[in-house]
């Protein structure tokens with residue numbers, strides 16, 4: 001039996017981020033069912049608490065997927081999320097889980113192929129990470 | 138392991154005379170008229186069905202001011218902990234501050250196979266003794282400084298100071314690179330399972346390393362390891378001491394001395410170190426050991442010290458903010474340049490009020506006692 005695919009949570013912004021996920025589905029790309037997409041109004045709504053909660057619930061990796069710089073629907077761009085992203089990466093390092101388990105991706109509107117590349121590349125990276133996040137008893 | 142009715146009896150809540158003295162001294166009741174300890178007790182003991190969940194239970198700060206005042210020493214904060222555990226087990230959850238980051242962090246820290254990488258900050262000049270059956274329990278300072286970095290919080294400075302003081306005192310110790318959060322905040326918010334997971338992980342780690350003595354700078358960790366762990370998991374025969382209990386006697390006896398600091402300082406008693414652990418004198422003796430330091434007491438100090446408005450990372454709101462501002466104003470009124478404390482959480486909460494109150498809170502400098510004392514070592 002093949003190894004179980006890692007649990008990936010993607011926080012995708014409602015605008016360019018989600019458009020990439022939809023474009024990928026429309027183009028018929030396949031990705032493992034263990035990848036869960038959570039729609040948020042803007043990546044600026046994401047904070048350490050939400051990301052850590054995903055890990056607490058068993059995520060092996062988290063992707064923050066948002067608009068390219070200059071394209072933010074609310075003109076907030078990466079300002080708010082960058083702080084949360086960097087803090088959470090530092091916490092993941094302290095926990096010994098590794099900062100690489102959290103990435104941020106900015107894609108152009110409707111870039112389904114870019115999304116697929118991002119997801120499959122990240123799955124491969126997470127699979128190679130040792131040790132994997134221990135499963136809760 | 139937990140017998141609710143027995144626990145309720147142990148709090149002596151049945152002795153409550155309904156006199157209301159606790160409400161008079163309670164810092165929360167001052168700002169939140171809905172919050173009345175004795176009515177909370179009555180509602181629970183009568184099992185008032187018109188109010189299935191009493192949501193005022195989440196406001197208590199666990200500051201022990203009421204216990205100090207009550208003629209019968211009714212342990213109301215412990216009663217509140219029982220009610221919170223009941224509510225939690227029924228699925229009621231408090232509103233988590235900071236988006237629940239600290240709750241998730243504590244749960245992640247309890248994962249059995251976790252191998253943390255949390256010692257990167259340890260200065261080269263600190264001498265650790267290996268092997269050693271005495272450890273310094275660091276607590277969550279490495280995590281706090283990241284989460285609350287934007288408030289200008291530097292709780293690791295207190296830890297580094299503590300380690301330098303121990304080195305100077307020639308007390309052998311080591312540190313454990315995979316210690317977990319003590320879990321006190323989960324216990325206080327009713328998440329007993331979460332607390333137990335952390336407590337067990339820590340106790341196993343202590344046993345694996347044959348630890349006989351623990352010194353810590355964190356009042357919360359100190360009380361939890363010293364009182365809660367043995368009460369819940371049984372006595373493992375580990376002696377637990379607060380840093381000030383180790384250093385103050387050496388200064389008193391003249392075996393150790395500190396240098397000069399030309400400043401005026403006041404001291405904020407953390408509730409857990411003061412009213413819970415009864416450690417009032419030792420921090421003041423350390424301040425007294427600093428030549429040139431002028432020490433001034435706040436209007437409310439020692440047993441009557443006002444809480445910093447902390448919470449176990451739940452339900453932090455306008456009431457907490459008012460209490461924090463009140464405490465900062467008391468510190469400012471002394472004319473002191475530095476507000477000294479020994480608790481990382483007091484530091485976080487008071488600095489939060491300074492940073493987030495539109496400049497309306499007094500901006501007195503806040504420092505950890507160990508950080509300040511270690512500055513006078515050179």
Ligand code: SF4
Pocket residue numbers: 152153154155156157158159160174175203206207208209210211213
């Ligand atoms: S001070 Fe003690 S006796 Fe009086 S109301 Fe409060 S808990 Fe009851």
Ligand code: SF4
Pocket residue numbers: 159162163164165166174196197198199200201202203204213214
């Ligand atoms: S512990 Fe403090 S906040 Fe809680 S009821 Fe007693 S005095 Fe009030």
